[in-house]
Amino acid sequence: MYLETPKKFRALENQAHQVAAQFFRPISRKYDKAEHAYPKELDLLAALLDGMNEGSPNAVGATSASKRGAAREVEEGIKNGGNLSALLGVMELCWGDVGLLLAMPRQGLGNAAIAAVANDEQLGRFGKTWAAMAITEPGCGSDSAAIRTTAVKDGDHYILNGEKIFVTSGERAKAVVVWATLDKGLGRAAIKSFVVEHGTPGMTVTRLEKKLGIKASDTAAISFVDCRVPAANLLGNPEIDVQKGFAGVMETFDNTRPLVAGMAIGVAKAALDRTRELLSRAGCRFDYRKPLLSVSHAEATLYRLEAEWEAARLLTLKAAWMADNKLPNSKEASIAKAKAGRVANEITLKCVELAGAAGYGEDELLEKWARDSKILDIFEGTQQIQLLIIARRLLGKTSSELK
Secondary structure, eight states: OOOSOOGGGHHHHHHHHHHIIIIIHHHHHHHHHSTTOOOTTHHHHHHHHHHHHTTOSSOOSGGGOSOTTHHHHHHTTOOOOHHHHHHHHHHHHHHHOHHHHHTSTTOSHHHHHHHHHOOHHHHHHHTTSOEEEEOOBTTBSSOGGGOOOEEEEETTEEEEEEEEEEEETTTTSSEEEEEEESOGGGGGGGEEEEEEETTOTTEEEEEEOOOSSOTTSOEEEEEEEEEEEEGGGBOSOOSOOTTTTTHHHHHHHHHHHHHHHHHHHHHHHHHHHHHHHHHHHTTOOOOTTSOGGGSOHHHHHHHHHHHHHHHHHHHHHHHHHHHHTTOOOHHHHHHHHHHHHHHHHHHHHHHHHHTTHHHHSTTSSHHHHHHHHHGGGTTTSOHHHHHHHHHHHHHTOOTTTOO
16 A cells, blocks of 8 residues: 555645635635535535536545445556545545535535445436435434334335434535435344435424534434435335345445545644644744654644544545455444544644644634534544444454444
């Protein structure tokens, strides 16, 4: 595994960094203060991104985070594909602003879900639709297998009933990928994902959440009451395979968890870069040749945080690289998510502390980055759930054997 950015992605990485610096950063505080206001500036950026994807063999953004086509690429000897390009773009854009990235049209986690498991016909219908993802319920948080939203077959439709909460871009997106169970008695194996378009009768956005961070992104609660969804909107295989169990739906996380880890890496890098600038002004020399015992506490702390950040970054690159090469990466995706989520929280909070009074004021973005980073250790599976998944993989235990 080559640890530098592949040459074919360096232009993409540079463009994403420029967008973060010149587009996201200038409006970052504006939409942090104007919660629930849609950042209209993103429409132009989304249109540019769509143009980049037209006719491109390697799409950029959430829609490229998929194992689809990976087998062909491996046969041709190409080992760096859509998952890695999406991850590198996410890292740079979140160096600018996590909330604004999450508010980007057609870049929702639902888009990654569609890219991961939709068939070709569904990709044709929903490939350019902005899609949110609805998993969490009032009585079901990190345990996705405990979903209670039901989907009952009725002719050429499914009837959905239930409630979803904490749906990122749930109001603004044009559609929502909803996880529901076909048969509660069959447990995990019966859980499927459905594309439900806004405007479908029976689907209602009930409220928007007020949050600690990522305020540029809307977070919605949505209810489904006798909501009729075309059977063709069930993503992937409609048959319940008890042997395969939950694996089909869970494949989505193998692609999205590295992306969330990338968000954490991006915001943590922003905090490290700005803190280094502020400490340099205060007289820190940052000479890596000196032993830690001979430098100031602030310098030694920053060195330690940089090492943690680099470890998280490499673990995340590995998880995305494995997806591109169609290698099983469930454990690695959880390792990356667990490490990056925890490290981003630690780094951003410690950077606020290292910057002193400047770190707490709105003249700097450090305090905002600290608030934004917290969600990255929670959504797409909390720290504790990731550690549980990792333990199951390492010990060879099932979910019923190790809870």
